[in-house]
């Protein structure tokens with residue numbers, strides 16, 4: 001008969017190899033679902049992670065093959081926040097999001113702490129009015145920038161447009177704007193006197209809502225400017241950031257260039273910057 005013994009160091013090493021610790025692991029602290037296609041979650045923030053509001057990182061889960069399955073995600077929380085927030089799509093057969101949509105508080109995700117991106121204040125020249133143009137989850141980097149005091153310190157007016165197919169898809173953005181307007185902590189951080197600068201312009205393209213239409217059409221017809229009571233785009237005063245599907249980005253970019261604004265970058269700040277919210281087709 002074999003005698004039971006204390007596990008040898010070799011056995012411990014083998015056990016450790018069988019259940020490897022997640023690299024760059026962060027713990028999920030909160031999950032909120034909006035529709036069958038959209039959810040938001042928060043997780044712990046690595047102490048060493050410094051980022052500029054508007055940047056993105058690679059996050060993911062361990063794949064079935066034992067290798068990290070990572071995707072680009074805009075950080076939706078501002079740079080002063082102790083935790084990180086992400087706003088995510090759920091693609092039914094998407095390699096990552098078919099799994100990520102099932103995460104719960106206490107679960108771990110992988111986060112590579114190397115933030116990058118063009119939707120940052122450093123890539124824009126000073127101006128009077130900043131426009132954030134978003135579709136779908138393209139709202140995420142602006143959820144960060146809209147909660148950053150720097151946005152309001154740098155501009156007299158801050159306009160966020162968010163276009164989705166259906167009304168429920170606007171909920172994350174609408175609740176975020178509401179929290180900026182009513183949450184005492186956010187007001188204290190941003191400065192209550194700065195809140196009057198914020199203008200929120202949600203539109204839908206499919207489901208009936210108070211404001212319907214693609215933002216490109218509303219720019220072309222001038223309805224956007226009439227509704228907000230602001231003059232049309234002007235390179236002397238207006239700055240912009242665009243984040244949506246590839247088609248949306250191309251169309252908005254063309255309209256901004258038509259108005260005389262030029263695309264900038266971290267290395268060469270100008271009047272507007274663009275970033276893909278994802279690769280593929282959108283609204």
Ligand SMILES: Cc1cc2nc3c(=O)[nH]c(=O)nc-3n(C[C@H](O)[C@H](O)[C@H](O)COP(=O)(O)OP(=O)(O)OC[C@H]3O[C@@H](n4cnc5c(N)ncnc54)[C@H](O)[C@@H]3O)c2cc1C
Pocket residue numbers: 056071072073074075087088089091093094095096097098136137140141275276277278279280281282
């Ligand atoms: C710079 C950058 C920042 C990004 N930030 C975010 C973010 O903050 N939130 C987020 O949800 N995704 C974001 N994405 C997309 C993200 O990287 C993944 O594509 C997404 O999480 C789906 O992963 P997946 O493996 O399930 O499917 P994938 O194989 O990556 O995608 C499958 C298909 O789903 C569609 N799709 C992917 N992402 C989206 C989306 N966000 N909205 C609508 N359709 C989509 C595309 O048509 C794509 O071909 C970003 C992408 C880039 C390039």
